[in-house]
Amino acid sequence: MAALAQEILFWALAVMMGIAAIGVVTSRNVVHAALYLVGTLMGAAALYILLLAEFVAWVQVLVYVGAIVVLMLFGLMLTRAPIGRANFDNDQRLMSALTALAVFGVTSYIMVRAFEGQTIDLTRETGTLTSSIGEVIFSTYVLPFEVVSVLLLAALVGAVVIARRD
Amino acid sequence: MPISYFLVLSALLFSVGIYGVLARQNAVLVLLSIELMLNAANINLVAFSAFLQEAGVAGQVFALFVIAVAAAEVGIGLAIVILIFRNRQSVDVDEMSLMKW
């Protein structure tokens, strides 16, 4: 029963994310495109909860949806980008669509063949504990973790330098 | 649930992102499409992590790193967009005629 519910949930999310993703790349309105991206990102967060990865799910909501998309919307507002309808596409749409279709076909074919018959057990009592994520970050991955902090500092300083008015 | 469900969904997002990168003209819209691709990679990572159960914590950690890096990149990207808009009043990548695209 639980398995069926999960299956239905997955398909609902997948359809929603697919439609939202296509909205991101076809919308004629920049703000709508950003909002469609929110749809995809929220769908991904729900997917992570389905996959029992709660911590990643909440980070996704907080950082991605909460910070990144809000930043994008601010950027759109500050640049007073044309909010109404406008043509944002170049004339290579057919070629782009064919390329994308080819990538999708090849990638999904190879991946489906490679992982044929492998299933994820989603009926576990508990998912990944946040404490175990913390332990791994602060042991095996402590160096990249510290390096990311330098990266964020550099990005912060750089963004201020670039965006401020002289 | 078969892991291939998640992988096909991620392949879909990735290729939709590729379409956006190739077909869009506005820098912010190209950036939105690239975010789709980054998310596709993250879905893969978390799906593999769930598949491996206890042995797969690293996948989620990797996904967290990706989110942090994406935040840094978007911050810089928008700073550049704002700078260009201030100088030129337009952020169309195809319009950049000063240098060949």
Added chain:
Amino acid sequence: MQGALTSPVDWHAIAPELVLTAFACLVLVVDLFLAERAKWLAMPLSAIGVLATGAATLSLVGSERTTLSGSYEIDAFALLLKGLFCVIGFIVLAISFDYFRSGIRYQGEYYFLLLCSLLGGLVMSSARDLVTIFIAIELISVPGFIMTGLRKGDPKSNEASLKFFLFGVLSTAVMLYGMSLIYGLSGGATRLDRIREAIDGSGNEPLVMLSVFFVVVGFGFKISAVPFHFWAPDTYEGAPSPVAAFLSTASKIGGFVGLLVLMFKAFPEVADIWRPVFAVLATLTMTVGNLIALKQRHIIRLLAYSGIAQSGYILVALALIDPSSPGVSRQALESALVYIAIYAVMDLGAFAAAVAYARRGGTYFIDDYAGLWQRSPVLATLLTGFLLSLAGAPPMAGAWAKLFVFLATINAQVYWLAVVMGVNAVIAAWYYLAVVKRMFFEAPELEGPVEVPYFLRAVMGVAALALLVVFIYPPVITELAERSIL
């Protein structure tokens, strides 16, 4: 897990990174308290930082250490590259000083970002883990996006920055997708040696091929291999020229290190799959780079395309790797390391000369190099030395660099690639020598002497001398490379 948590960090092993980080932060803070006239002091401070990092690297010579449960390795390979990154950092600082002191604000922030990017290079040299490699390549490129846009009032610089940013982020996304597949197919391993073990037994060739494809495309952008090179010439031209020098050496070499480590440490067993990919990439990169370089009139664009072509020779080495014959693989990696080291010095030298000339009484246009010999014999001689080296002509080290890759190709019996290299060396000689001819045999159109600052002159002189010494006595570098293979 509890044991891993309490396992001590080997502080000495990461000393170079710690020193560099400390100096980067110091530069940022000190800059805050400097008056506008004294902002240039950030440069000597950064230079001291790079020298201290070099000293910390030297203090590790001879030791083999791994730390953080095997994901961070200090071996001869890592130390050689860390040393090289320090040399690159120092030369770029020397080029930057004169350029940034006049005209560009944000000197302190620039030097901070430069040191951060350099830190990415140091981390990359030691990274033996997917996550660390990913973060390192990001730390190398992200400050680059900003440094490219530092000439804020110049629309060319703005666009260079945006273009570099979009291509950079795109390459990250593609590379990351490949890495996520590697993570899956190796059963959740991120350490390269574990990935290697997992792949050996998986027999999942299409998936391995797909993930390697994505990763190579991602790195292809970073090393500006054809057909992923479009961003490079425009970015170099629009960026402040010292930044272009940095991008064409440190940033590119960072990408190469990541690629070399991944291919040698994680995927040697499936080399049959990716060797042809690199052979094609190398051929395209050399040929297209050289052909487009032929018609360039702007020295920075010329160096950009020539740099693309030079990447092709390093890619040749990757196309030779063959796990079934360790001798060939060894020689290929050695020649790649020799090439990378010599390329860095000669390319930076050429950039330094170009920047010095454009700053002091000249321009970036090759036509204006006419008669430079009469205006500044020193600068003309130095630039000639670097260009000869880039062309692979004696008496400079570049000749050995090309010859070693060539010999490795012959030894691996990939004769067609050797022929491609030979033809390309001839094409390349044409456009380098055209500049030399213009400097020596044409009458000057611009007037006046060219006053190159003494510090920059000294750094260029040492670089040229080093290239000369390596030509006369190549074991200086070959023995180092021999001891430093992975």
